[in-house]
Amino acid sequence: MFPADAIARARRYVQMLPGGTGAYTNSQGIEGVREEVAAFIAARDGGVAAHASDVFLTDGASPAVQMLIRAMTRDKKDTLLIPIPQYPLYSASIALYGGSQAGYYLNEAKGWSLELPELARAYKAAKAAGQHVRGLAVINPGNPTGNCLSESNIRDVLSFASEQGLVVLADEVYQDNVWAAGKPFRSFKSVACAMGLVDPANTHANKGLQLASFHSTSKGFSGECGRRGGYVELVGFDPAVRAELYKLASVSLCANTGGQIMMGLLTNPPAPGQPSYATYASERDAILASLKRRALKLVAALNTLEGVSCQAPEGALYVFPSITLPPKAIAAAAAAGKAADALYCLELLDATGVVLVPGSGFGQADGSWHFRSTILPSEGDMDRVIGALSTFHARFLAQWR
Amino acid sequence: MFPADAIARARRYVQMLPGGTGAYTNSQGIEGVREEVAAFIAARDGGVAAHASDVFLTDGASPAVQMLIRAMTRDKKDTLLIPIPQYPLYSASIALYGGSQAGYYLNEAKGWSLELPELARAYKAAKAAGQHVRGLAVINPGNPTGNCLSESNIRDVLSFASEQGLVVLADEVYQDNVWAAGKPFRSFKSVACAMGLVDPANTHANKGLQLASFHSTSKGFSGECGRRGGYVELVGFDPAVRAELYKLASVSLCANTGGQIMMGLLTNPPAPGQPSYATYASERDAILASLKRRALKLVAALNTLEGVSCQAPEGALYVFPSITLPPKAIAAAAAAGKAADALYCLELLDATGVVLVPGSGFGQADGSWHFRSTILPSEGDMDRVIGALSTFHARFLAQWR
Numbered sequence A, B: 001m002f003p004a005d006a007i008a009r010a011r012r013y014v015q016m017l018p019g020g021t022g023a024y025t026n027s028q029g030i031e032g033v034r035e036e037v038a039a040f041i042a043a044r045d046g047g048v049a050a051h052a053s054d055v056f057l058t059d060g061a062s063p064a065v066q067m068l069i070r071a072m073t074r075d076k077k078d079t080l081l082i083p084i085p086q087y088p089l090y091s092a093s094i095a096l097y098g099g100s101q102a103g104y105y106l107n108e109a110k111g112w113s114l115e116l117p118e119l120a121r122a123y124k125a126a127k128a129a130g131q132h133v134r135g136l137a138v139i140n141p142g143n144p145t146g147n148c149l150s151e152s153n154i155r156d157v158l159s160f161a162s163e164q165g166l167v168v169l170a171d172e173v174y175q176d177n178v179w180a181a182g183k184p185f186r187s188f189k190s191v192a193c194a195m196g197l198v199d200p201a202n203t204h205a206n207k208g209l210q211l212a213s214f215h216s217t218s219k220g221f222s223g224e225c226g227r228r229g230g231y232v233e234l235v236g237f238d239p240a241v242r243a244e245l246y247k248l249a250s251v252s253l254c255a256n257t258g259g260q261i262m263m264g265l266l267t268n269p270p271a272p273g274q275p276s277y278a279t280y281a282s283e284r285d286a287i288l289a290s291l292k293r294r295a296l297k298l299v300a301a302l303n304t305l306e307g308v309s310c311q312a313p314e315g316a317l318y319v320f321p322s323i324t325l326p327p328k329a330i331a332a333a334a335a336a337g338k339a340a341d342a343l344y345c346l347e348l349l350d351a352t353g354v355v356l357v358p359g360s361g362f363g364q365a366d367g368s369w370h371f372r373s374t375i376l377p378s379e380g381d382m383d384r385v386i387g388a389l390s391t392f393h394a395r396f397l398a399q400w401r
Helices: A004-016 A031-044 A061-072 A089-096 A116-128 A151-164 A190-193 A239-251 A259-265 A277-302 A328-336 A340-352 A379-400 B005-016 B030-044 B061-072 B091-094 B116-128 B152-163 B188-195 B239-250 B257-267 B277-301 B328-337 B341-354 B379-400
Strands: A056-058 A078-084 A100-106 A133-137 A167-171 A209-217 A230-235 A371-374 B055-058 B080-086 B099-107 B131-137 B165-169 B213-218 B228-236 B373-374
Touching: A004 A031, A031 A056, A031 A259, A031 A379, A056 A061, A056 A190, A056 A239, A056 A259, A061 A078, A061 A089, A061 A133, A061 A167, A061 A230, A061 A239, A078 A089, A078 B055, A078 B080, A089 B257, A100 A116, A116 A133, A116 A151, A116 B116, A133 A151, A133 A209, A151 A167, A151 A190, A151 B188, A167 A190, A190 A209, A190 A230, A209 B239, A230 A239, A230 A259, A230 B277, A239 B091, A277 A379, A277 B373, A328 A379, A340 A371, A340 A379, B005 B257, B030 B055, B030 B099, B030 B228, B030 B257, B055 B061, B055 B239, B055 B257, B061 B080, B061 B091, B061 B131, B061 B165, B061 B213, B061 B228, B061 B239, B091 B099, B116 B131, B116 B152, B131 B152, B152 B188, B152 B373, B165 B188, B188 B213, B188 B228, B228 B239, B228 B257, B328 B379, B341 B373, B341 B379
Parallel strands: A078 A100, A078 A133, A133 A167, A167 A209, B080 B099, B080 B131, B131 B165, B165 B213
Antiparallel strands: A056 A230, A209 A230, B055 B228, B213 B228
């Protein structure tokens, strides 16, 4: 009924869990799974060291991000640099733990690129306002923008963080979702090793950089988001800080065992030569190819709409077009206490059932409007979604012209 | 291979989850499971109303408790009354969110009972210190004490909370673990309904009490703690507050689907007449009877040890004996920067491999020492554990006499 390698894999997890999947695990996660994660990181990053003791398994990446933000926040002066637009987990968690955010704007005109002068501007402005800037969040590939950082971009960010003593939170949950040709995913850790900011033979040790990298079973080609599997790898963190993070993790006892095992499956998939490999590889390739086709199709369609301009996403699962809204619609939304892009999205939802998320939920340059769409409707549904959106869009513009 | 009712049950969950167990659910939890939980509460509490919209499914009870404490804490002045001794989730979460705790002492001499004058003393002391007392946590059956509140106790607590406008956090995760004869579990909600503080026909509405009750798949007779399934039911909460809690829950997207389904299984078990019922009932009864035997055996053994006095637990999974330690041991521990009960537990661990948790981790009256032991060693292991503890105890006393 099951291939031999799947049975062997199941046996291995059973051995890792003498109390079964129903028992609490180590608060940092099942050691055998953390070893699988460490081996994955080492292989991904060209053979640099990775230590199971630096990996925390969590209920998805969100609690891992929250744990780090919690640890970095003493009071309202403690500030995290975050991209604008950003996935609102960051702004929400900062608010929850009583810290402050300082936004650095991504450059939409250049494919939502991250530019060092803008990062430095945001940092200096926060310092000038008396804030303690403690860290820097980067989402790569980007949510909601879909941009992928070049290696030179990553070097800029890492040099800056190291010089200013900022912890880098590298949200790399879309690392398997890269659509741009010739732009392979490069992890922050691998670049930091290449720069000498991390010792590739001992990535525990601090050589002038503290880096936390997040990953998840929710994205990629598995998309097992309801299972809540995630990890954070700490690089260059002091053992005393890691011990405090362990204490934080232990407040909720442990991550769910199913999600932990799912993270093992994601990071240690069937290998060439194993009975399951052909099925695994063909499913993986088919899903990723389909997602890429959907991304390109959606972008092309959006760019035909009046007043809509969409950067081609290089990765992740989203597009984030700008939209020029009629002044009357903007005024009517303001009168109703709504952002204009929220009005647009709510009316779209009512008219078509299609859900877009207004740009105001992610942050955007003043006076600009955007929405985020996923690329997730099935290929069979995508034409219908695009048709419904196009019809609505024309009607909305005509209504408020 | 599986009984017909198990197959029907699996089909029902499949229908509840059109995206499968891998998709995100509603941030409040799967609606069908919340309906199962609501039906369970209604039946448990003698037919009072229970609303699926008041139930939040969570990754175990711990995140549910943290969510409520987060929502109740604005600043250091916001204070929660907590029992001493207490399960340290409460003190840890209060510290995490920047609030304050005020301890009310349980009365060890009366089986760790909760007494109104002591609760009122703690409340008044906090008020006198300028604190804003916002709520009151009660663990029933108690962790680490194993006490079970009588109905009149619960009435006292509820009257007091209602008069002072305190939110009651009722940690009822051990509701299936009651060992005392003639003292059936009474939920805070059922007593509040009987008192008229909650409208039994509409437990949404506020009639002068806000009550949050927590439950878990981790305890009881299922003990599926690694699966991380829990819920909180809100009673008498304003819809605007519930909406804020929904927003908090949505920061981490949703609880893991496996744990949510586990909570459905716990609250909607096989019913008499169904093919699985006989197996279910015999396993449940065997587990609970064994736990009770182990509790009684452990208490009897502890009470034979010199200087150890153990209240018989009425419920939960623990015993919490007091222990008279030799002054020399206390002085030696202090010189090493340790609590004396921590020294005792560490030496026990080194000598025998048996893990006890020092009372200082839970809080205890000044000058008293305790440890918490679970009743969870198997019946086959219990004699060995008791033997090892007894031998160690005698040697420890002789060493420090």
